[in-house]
Amino acid sequence: MLMLLLTFAFIGRAQQQQVNDVELTALFSPVNEIYFTFEAPADRPTLDALSRIISVDNVHDGRVFAYANRAEFEKFLKYNYTWSLLPHPGSLITNPRMLDRVDVKNITAWDFYPTYDAYIQMMNDYAANYPSICNIVEFGTSVQNRKLLAAHITSSVNSQKPEFLYTSSIHGDELTGYILMLRLIDYLLTNYGSIPRVTQLVDNINIYINPLANPDGTYKGGNNTVNGAIRANANYVDMNRNYYDPAAGPHPDGNAWQKETIAFMNFAENHHFVMSANFHGGAEVMNYPWDTWSRASADANWWELVSNEFADTAQTYSPGGYFDDFGTGVTNGYAWYTITGGRQDYMNYFQQCREVTIEISNTKTPPASQLPNFWNYNYRSLLNYMEQVTYxxxxxxxxxxxxxxxxxxxxxxxxxxxxxxxxxxxxxxxxxxxxxxxxxxxxxxxxxxxxxxxxxxxxxxxxxxxxxxxxCPLGVFAGFTASSTQINAGQNVSFTDKSVGGPTNWLWNFTGANPSQSTVKNPANIVYAEEGVYDVTLVASNTTYTDTEEKWNYILVGEQYLMPEGNINTCGGMFYDDGGPNHPYTPNSQKVVTFTSPDTEKQMRVTFSEFNINTDCDKERLEIYNGDNLSAPLIGSWCGNDSPGGVISSNDTRSLTIRFIASDATPQSGWKATLLCDTGVGTTELFIDDITVGPNPVSGMLMVNNLPQNSRIELTDANGRRLLTAEKLSGSASLNTTSLSSGLYFIHISSDLVNTVRKIIVK
CATH class of the missing domain: 2.60.40.1120 (Carboxypeptidase-like, regulatory domain)
Known part of the structure; x- marks a missing residue:
């Protein structure tokens, strides 16, 4: 009750810059997100700097309106601005009309919000009711494992057509677009074949519509209501600040890419989207690129054309005062306020997809009774914008x-x-x-x-x-792809030649595989028997030209992680720098990965058996944080040959976040580490369970994996005769059994943590 009273005390009055810990705890309980306002800085650089700290939502009439989680807000307080807490937009719709079951064939009025389950049901019903022109694509899940869905709508007419994407509500409390996108799906499907304009669109465009990009934020108050919706995702990260930015780099917000961000980036990578739009709320304006740069985009004139077409049409079919922010309802993003890490700039710069931000309603989550009005104002504009992809x-x-x-x-x-x-x-x-x-x-x-x-x-x-x-081809350029680049031991891979320039001869080299070479164009069934990281090389040639394509660390057998980026749930595997075990890491780079134990009873352990990077810690270092982002407590920072050794998490998320900052100096050999889930007690049992010996039976190389540090191995025959001894091992070890006679053998494995014996059969 004290926290509730303290929180309400902030609303409606100006606050001085300092807030004590008790007040902060009240302010950010039970939801780690607030909405507030302050006077806009007089100079643009200060506003730009603030925009990189907090999530600016609007700049209007000399005031800034913004969201922040606690960590962001504490940084903001250092600027000593007087601020006022505002009611959170997600709390303003106190009794929304929610439907938990929707008959998509008999919707008479779109004056409701669906529950989460009803949303999933609606999407699936559209695919079931219109199978010839609609299927539902699940391209990922949220942090809380809600589904990320897109309706793919197109006909079998015209096989070659551009891909178009509409997506809404990356900010979970901005929901007008959510309902408009569901209704647009319904409109296209129910009117195909009867309204010529709709038929033309479905026949000539590969349409993808993602109504809800942030289901965790939208249903923060529970799956049955949109009351309590928040802007951020379940990790309280604003996902429209979480994308790779053309100016500010891969992690402009200081956070690892969120699960939803990675899903959307992969979705874009797997498609050839030509044009798209993402829907927001809190204003009424077309916001075109760039958000991160003050300079105009190459196609600013084209953006003015399509943006004004959308705004002018919406104004024609709505009451006066709708969609006229900035006078015309159109603005360049930076001219309004700058952001970094926005989805719009990511899509335009990295995916060459013309994406715009559409702020569709001043009220972020309007009363359900008003939703039909927004459809009537905008559906013609939605069709206009889609048609532009055909020009x-x-x-x-x-x-x-x-x-x-x-x-x-x-x-x-x-x-x-x-x-x-x-x-x-x-x-x-x-x-x-x-x-x-x-x-x-x-x-x-x-x-x-x-x-x-x-x-x-x-x-x-x-x-x-x-x-x-x-x-016209010029010379020979070697290239290839693989049927799979991550497999389990004993599986096979097929390779496809993608060389250009008319090669007539092919020489393949497959390290660690059987066969290890091939001269056919598209070799198939190349078997990788042992876990590891392997290179593949192709020499393609004709009578005039020769070219070589070598792909380092191309085939990963078993769980192998080469300094990936993003969030990974695992209880085992090998973790290397991005050069893998045999090649140098990438200089002048920065990467962040979070490893999380999926076992709720165990923490994440990373044990380094090899470590060698440059010695200038100011410019090159490995940092490990005790949590699921870079705001978590820093456990330590290492460089040179100062190995982290074994590091275990101790937090509620069961996560370790690792950041590697590489300088422009010559790369060293990097590191090798083992990933395990650890209770923190009973470590011996854990290590014994995780040690693997195989293949068994064996006729060649025998691999022993997940050895703790300073392990000792003894190989004896059935009579107890010692045949081999190896000491000071960690991670993985290999034994060549080709000189052994067929029969039963024993491997004794011991260290400070384990003492175990495994039987093996040599064929």
Missing amino acids: GISGIVTDSITGQPVRAQVFVKNHDIDSSMVFSSQTDGQYYRLIKGGIWTLQVSAPGYVTKTLSNVSTADYNKTILNVQL
Whole structure:
């Protein structure tokens, strides 16, 4: 009760900059997120700096409105601004109309919010009711394992068509777009074949609609209500500050990529999205790139065209005063306020996808009775925006000799900057360049091909220009893919040649595999018997040219982690720097990974058996944090040959977060470590259970894995005769059994932590 009274005491009055720990605890209980306001700084650099600390939501009439978790707010307090706490937007809708069962074939009024279960049911019902034009894609799950879904809507007409994405509510308390996207799915499916415009869209676009990007934030108050929704995800991370930023780098917010962020990035990587939009609330405006840079994007004129089309149409079909922020309902992101780590800039810069942010309603979660109005205001604009993906310049890039599709860069000379070029698809060679009407010069290039320049390419707004391109091969460029790059011991891999330039000869080398070499174009059933990290090399040639493609650490057998980024749940495996066991790590880089024990009874342990990085700790170091992000307590920082040894977590998330900062100095050999889940007691039993010996029976190399530090191995025969002794082992060890006679043998494994015997059969 004291905390509740303290929290209400903050609302409605200005606060001085200092807040004591008791007040902070009250302020951020039970939800670690607040909404507040303060006077906007007089200078832009200060506002930009604050935007990198807290989640700025709006800058309006000389005031900043923002969200923060406790750690972010404590940083904000150091700026000594007078601030006022505001009611959290997610708490303002006190009794929302919720439906826990929705008959999608008989919705008479869209004046409700679905419960989480009803949302899942609605999506599945759409796929079941319209199987010829709709399927539901589950492309990931949230931190709390709620589903991330997209409705894929398209017909079998026209196999080559651009991919388009609508996504809403990355901020969990901004929900107008959530309902509009569900209704748009319904509108497209129910009117296909009867409304010509809808039929044209479904026939000519691969449409993906993700109504709810942050289900944990939306259903923070429970699966049956949107009251209590929050902006951030379950980890209290604003996911619209969590993406790789073109200016601020991979982790501009200081947090590891969230589970949802990784799912969306993988979703984008696995598709060729040409155009997209993400829906927000709290304002009424089209916000186009860039958010992170003050300079204009290459296609600012095109953005003005499509943004004004959306805003003008919405204004035409709504009461006066709707969608007219900034006068026109259109703004450049940076002109409003800057953010780093935004999804919009990530999609534009790294995915070459034209994505815009659409702030669809001033009220973040309006009363359900108002939701039909927002549909009536906006559905024509939604269709207009989708249609824009069918315009511009498009075509197919192919190899002039083989006719096969080529992944090529399509660059508009004297126009493209900041990654505004586009690429053709490796699968079908199709490219799409959305651009303002005009006369352009295109430069099409690809590795292994002569660059082609195409002048006087004419385009007009609301029209399509078809331009197919053939590229002439230049030399031989080796390349290949694998059927799988992460397998278990004993499984096989098939390789596919992707070389260009007309090779006629192939020489493959597979380290650690059987066979270890091949001369066929597409070798199949290459077996990897032992756990480890392996390179693959291809030499492709013809009578004139030869080229070599070597992929380090390409095949991972067993659980092998090469300084990945993101969040990983595991109770076993080997952990290396990103160079793996045989190659140097990447210099001048920074990576963050969080390892979490999935066993609620055990903590995460990382035991380093090898450690060698550069000795300048100021520029290069390995940091380990006791928690699931970089805000957790720092356990320690290591450099040179000062190994961390064994490190175990001691926190409620059962996590260790590891950051490696590599300098631009020559890389050293890196590290090798073992991952385990550990109770912290009974360690001997844990290590015994985790030691693996195999294969068994064995006829070649025998691997002993997950050895604790300073282990000793003795190999004896059935009569007790000692045949081999090895000491000071850790991690993994290998024994060559080819010289042994067939029969029964024993391996004795001992250390300060274990004493165990394993039987093996030599064939």
